Structures are given as structure tokens and as C-alpha cells.
Amino acid sequence: MSESNLMMHHYLAKYLRQERMPHIWCEGCGNGILLNCFLQAINELNVDLNKIVVVSGIGCIGRVSGYINVDSFHTTHGRAIAFATGVKLANPELEVVVISGDGDLFAIGGNHFIHAARRNVDIKVICANNFNYGMTGGQYGPTTPLDAWTTTTPYGNIEHPFNLAHLAAAAGAVYVARWTSLHVRRLKASIIKALQKEGFSFIEMISPCPEIFDRYNKMGTAVDVMKWFRLVSQVRHGCDPAKAEITENEILVGEFVDIEKPSYGRLLREMTSRVQDKLKREES
């Protein structure tokens, strides 16, 4: 079977805009794994493909929205969450998923992230964290570890990185999970859970960046990085996200937060009903 035939017959093929393939991502990049897990999740949940919207920002993973065969929008840099907020509030029937990178979501878009989490807007945010700005050639970002080499930290990084899971939890997310691109089944399970949960959910996937960050930092091939993930990852469900740091010797993964809190949309609809009922009573 030829490559194109293989793709057409793959059980997830119907979820892809096949005319946009091949994708732009490097060999060994985790973005394809994230996309695969997301497609498996919507396949297993049998999501109504006419009622799901995928929104992305700018960067390598930003192209993901163009690849998935649902309503999708590729926003400006950092604004995916703000755009998604508008979509979800304007039409609460839609399932709105933001898939973007660590630089897009937490540097230029950081303000939107914390406020959407605080408001508990009912959107799902999935972040591919590769520790740098890959698309522009490997500059340091808000997740780059101390001492790491990037094209704009030629003497090593002197900025402390964000712990994204801790940030999400502190800002008010009702569901926070972290996996690496090695944990495909658990990542898929987390996406399924987030899609079924009301409120602002955040899933971080630690990704290899074999052509850029990993190469600059002499971490070996993509397979070597996956081996490193296996070696140092420890599953700690319910772990205090503040303590879930990522170091060379330890990556704590798991479901860190899973709480219930009314979403912004629910509170808005309840308030609207109250106000409209009162107006009707006053009129009658």
C-alpha cells in the first residue's frame, strides 16, 4: 500500500484535512503525537465534529488547527485563548479547544491564560511544551530551564522558568495534568477527561524538539529524549503542582488538579435567567 493509501485508510484519517499533509513538523517532534492523541480522544468520545472548534496561536504547533477537519481558527500570536473565550461565550454549544505552544500561551499570551483560568471559561487548553521558540529557530522562552543554551542565551539561560502546571492551578484551572510525549495513552485519557469536564482545563505535554532545542543542548536524538522521559518521569497523581518541578533528574507527571467549580458560562446563563425573570415579573 502506498503512503497516501495508508493515510486514507487510517482510522483517524477522517479527522484530518488530508490535502494539507504532509505537516510542517520536524521528524521526532512531539506535535504529531499530541495531534494523534487528540484525534484518538475525539474518536473515542464520538464528538460531534460539527460542534467542536480548534483554535491555535503562532508557532510550530500553531499549524495544528489547519490540519484537523473541524471548524478551526489560527489566531495571532498569543491570542488563541482570548479568541476562544469569545467563541465559547457566544455559542456555548460548541466544544472549544485551544492547542498551542509554551511561548504562545505563556509569554505573549500569558495574561489571557491566567484570566481565562480565573474566569473558569469552559475551554480546554493543550500545550506542547518544548522549552523554546522552535519556529523562529530556537530562542529562549518562559519555560526554558536555567543554564540551557538557546540562540538568545549564548552564555546560558539566566531566567527562571515557569512551572506551567503550578501556574494553571494557581490561576484557577479545574483540571491540570502533565504528561510527556511518551505517555500517549495517559495523555489521551487526560484529553478525554478534560473534554468531558466543565470549566477551564489545562494539559501540558512535554515535547522533544530534536532539531532545535534538544540538538543545541546536546540531548541526543528524539529517541534519546524519549528514553530520558522514560527514565526521569514519575507519575504522581494529586501531587501539589507547586512541587511538580521539571529538572534534569525528575519530571513529575500525572493529574495534579481535578476539582469542581461553576464555569463562567454557567454563571452567566444563571445570571441572565435571574435578570430576565425579574424583568418579566416587574412587567406583569
Next chain:
Amino acid sequence: MVDESRAVLTGTHFMSGDLACAEGALAAGCQFFGGYPITPATEISERMSRRLVEVGGVFVQMEDEIGSIAAVIGASYAGKKAMTATSGPGFSLMQENIGLAVMTETPLVIVNIMRGGPSTGQPTMPGQQDVMQARWGSHGDYEIIALAPSSVQEMFNLTIECFNLAETYRVPVILLADEIIGHMWERVKIPPAEEINVVSRKKPKTPTAEYQPFKPDKDLVPPMACFGEGYRFHATGLTHDEKGAPETVSAEVQTELVKRLADKIRKNAEKIVKAQRVMLEDADVAVIAYGIPSRAALSAVREARKKGIKAGLLRLVTIWPFPQELVSDVAKQVKAIVVPEMNYGQLVREVERAAKTTPVILLSKLGEEPHRPSEIIEAMRRAVK
């Protein structure tokens, strides 16, 4: 639950320009407002936060103006008529996403109640200093529509017109008002709902599988599907083909797209442009004005006539696209043109271009006090001497 019965406050009211703007938006069918507090536009947010809930719409106060315009674009793509309101500093923050709205052909309305700049400037004082920012603020080549109200009634009427133009041409439309118009209280007549002309975006007639989101009709405007309607389309701020697929290297696709985005305004400019001609028939000196200075200009022209000066007024309602031909026609007839603006000379540049050899005199005002009719009369007198 959407309750349109409360959207139109039919009757005669005494209200401010900001409040009239909010009521105009609701009368036009606005169901989503995303904004951030800023003087002198805050009253629009305040009114919308109360009224939108009554009509079952959505008000959200975003974390900044960048988030506001992004949420408004999202809401429009989700099928709602949507707007934001701001002033100079917030308008500056919105510029990148105004470009996104242009590129993704998103109908939406941005209200800018202009104050004094640059920077934080004079927040409670009037200005008309964002005229060129409205035209050229975002990067890249594009055309934009901007309307300039000169009364509280026009704040109501033109907000509706902004929505209608946005929906007709799939563009962001700017209501460019100044602080005086925003904060001034006047009588406003709101007609019955059925007498208000409300336009909504044209929807695709093609089967969902054949729909191409950026394939235009003859009027250069593509029909607009929204999220959740089964079309499963993609939109991007990248240069894209008619299917919405990114095309980041083709000169052909770039040329075709950029030209169409501009041409759908340029080629329809005659239909879009609105202006008011006052006593111009036999005039040999004209005032060309918009917004608050046009009120003093009207008094000045009437007064000048009494003094034997053959004065006329061209009041621009549409400032972008610039009413080139209307200004040209006036310029051919008069000896001089006076342009009172509350800035250091912005729209006057466009007037000069259209006026060719006819002398154009700028009457610049910065700060609290708008032009006095006597100043405009004096300028006209000097011009025709």
C-alpha cells in the same frame, strides 16, 4: 436566552453619546460585547453590561484591549454580531488584531471615543488624533471603514450603520467619535424596531462539502459560514487561498488576496460614503469637517452667509474610505477650503490631495476647547480676501 423584544428602546430619550452608541448597537442586533474600561468610552461598557444581560447577550470585561478585540473576533465567527469600545491607548493595543479581522474578513464594530494623545495624553479631553491610526494602524495593506458622528442622535444611527457595513462587507468597521460627542447629552429618537434597517452577513448557499470560506461573490465579499454550522472550515491570519489554506510563499495568492481585501471597499466606496452638503451650491469658500468641529462649522457657515461670505460646509460622515470625489467636486468650485480638526493636521492631508491646486487651510485645535464658529469665520474671511 436571547430576548430581542428588549433590544430597541423605542421612544424619545435624553442620553449621552456613549449611551446612545450602546443602544444603537443593541438595535443593530449586537449580542456580544468584549471590552476593557477606558475613559472616555467606559460608559458604553457600563451600559452594555446591564443591557446585554437583559436581551440575553454576552458582556465580558476582558483583561486588556488585545483580549477584547480577540474575543470579539471569536464571537463574530461563532455567529454573533459583536463589538468593542475603547479610546486611543486601547485602540493602539487592538491594532494587530484589527489586521486579523481584516485578513479573516470578520464583521465587527470598534468604537473609539477619541481623547488627547500621544500616550496617556489627556484622558478626559477631546481629540481627533486617531484618524490616521484608524486608517493605517495595523501592518500591511488594507482598506477600512470609519464613520464620524457629530451628534448624540448620530451615535445611535451610525452605530447601526457600522454594524450594517461590517456585515455587508465582512470587515471591521470603526465608529470614530470624540470625547465631546461621547459625553454630550442630547435628545435621541429611537424608532420602532421594524423601522430600523438591520443587515446581517450573507450565508453560504453551497453544500457544506463544497464551501470555500474565502471564495468571493461578484461583489468581492465571500458568504460567511460560522462555527457549528457544519461547514468545518479553517480561517487563518496567514495569507490563504479561497479554501482558507495557508499560502505563505505564493506571490500570486498574496497579490490576489490583498487586492481583493482592499478592492471590496474601494470598488464599493460610492455606496459606502456618506456626507452632508450644506449651502455649497454657490459657495466660494468651503469648510470640510467631521465630528465635533462640524457643529461649529455649521454655525460658522450660517453666520458667514449673513455677513456676505458665500460659505458652504461639507460634513464628512464617512471618513474612511475617504470621500475623494465629493471633496474634489467642492475643491473645483471654491477658492479655498478650511479644515478644522482637533489634531495637528491629519484628515487635512487627504483633503489637500483631493483638492489639488485649491488652497487648503488647517485650523488645528489641541486640548479641551473645540473650535469656535468665530475662528472658522475668520479663517474663511482671510481665505477669500
